[in-house]
Amino acid sequence: MTVPPLHIALVTETFPPEINGVASTLGYLHDGLRSRGHRVEVVRPRQAQDGASDDDAMLCRGWPIPGYPGLQWGASCMRRLLRRWRSTRPEVVYVATPGPLGLSAVRAARRLGIPVVSSFDTNFQQYAAQGGLGLLARLLTQYLRRFHRRTALTLVPSISQRLELQRRGFERLQLLARGVDSQLFHPARRSTALRQSWGLAEGDLAILHVGRLAHEKNLDLLARTCAYLQAHYPQRAIRLIVIGDGGRRSDLQRQIPEALFCGALRGERLAEHYASGDIFVFPSLTETFGNVVLEAQASGLAVVAYDEAAAAQHIRHGHSGALAMPGDEAAFLEAAGWLLEDEENLRRVRLNARRHARLQGWEAIVEQLEKHLARAREHCPSADVAHTQATPPATRS
Structure with missing residues (x-):
């Protein structure tokens, strides 16, 4: 037509x-x-x-x-x-x-x-x-x-x-x-210098969240996810990186004092932050879609999310991400933990996520x-x- x-x-x-x-x-x-x-x-x-x-x-x-x-x-x-x-x-x-x-x-x-x-x-x-x-x-x-x-x-x-x-x-x-703009959001933008500014060495893990910091985004689960990963995988240094702004920012900073809050970013600076992460945690249950899921995948991150909206359409559990049934917090934490059970899980998922997202122009x-x-x-x-x-x-x- x-x-x-x-x-x-x-x-x-x-x-x-x-x-x-x-x-x-x-x-x-x-x-x-x-x-x-x-x-x-x-x-x-x-x-x-x-x-x-x-x-x-x-x-x-x-x-x-x-x-x-x-x-x-x-x-x-x-x-x-x-x-x-x-x-x-x-x-x-x-x-x-x-x-x-x-x-x-x-x-x-x-x-x-x-x-x-x-x-x-x-x-x-x-x-x-x-x-x-x-x-x-x-x-x-x-x-x-x-x-x-x-x-x-x-x-x-x-x-x-x-x-x-x-x-x-x-x-x-x-x-x-x-x-998704898979040329803007690209693993090649990964920055060792940026990761070092986060206090991370080679082999350490950056857990990212990008989005509006609002009540309806279920953001309390960010802290619980990081605590779960640190408790089950104490051999890995883990830091939460939060990108975005909103009414819950000050509350979350008090709740997760060890996290780094970067504020709202856009363009190449945002893309660099995405690519410098390892795992993307997206706990929202109120999305009509969730553009950040595709942006994270295009950047080569392993996404942990509930099985709905963008995650349901673009993630195959165990292949290009890790999913939990909506509202099942225990399954969400286990999905995040599965990525760290061995190095191959995380490597394979990140590679498959990028392969999928680059086709979603x-x-x-x-x-x-x-x-x-x-x-x-x-x-x-x-x-x-x-x-x-x-x-x-x-x-x-």
């Missing part, structure tokens, strides 16, 4: 250079679509470093999200979007986030008869449930279900996420996986997205005159 150039409006509340999985993914998708000849205008909240205006960007006001430094909600902009899209009409709208900005984009597009494709990339309802806010979790699930029903289709990044959403009554779900993912957007345009319904509206909890447009 050859797709002619499209005018695409990409609506999102996070975008590079912000550091999170959704922003990183959208950066690759945006650049990939443009390299294939499509015009991509971005609608997003203004960021601190924004300078001169861009004809292919519409910037709106944003509000900080409590507990998530550097992230924000975008303000509802329905009137501005209607004026902009009546003047220069996109052929399809891709809404990547379901906040007030995304909702106003869905409403504006439906009023103008422009097809909308949405993406489900963050488990907000699970975050609320983990925080003990059961009623809020149910309200969020209801809102998200109504939000995505108003779009032509919803793209989800993993098979497990699609099954979970289908179970909760979501409709018209299509898989759009994630890729972004080009095929961008091509899939291109086809989804083109099909949505071809099957565009007539303008929704009634434009029945969904309203998110505690949000007014």
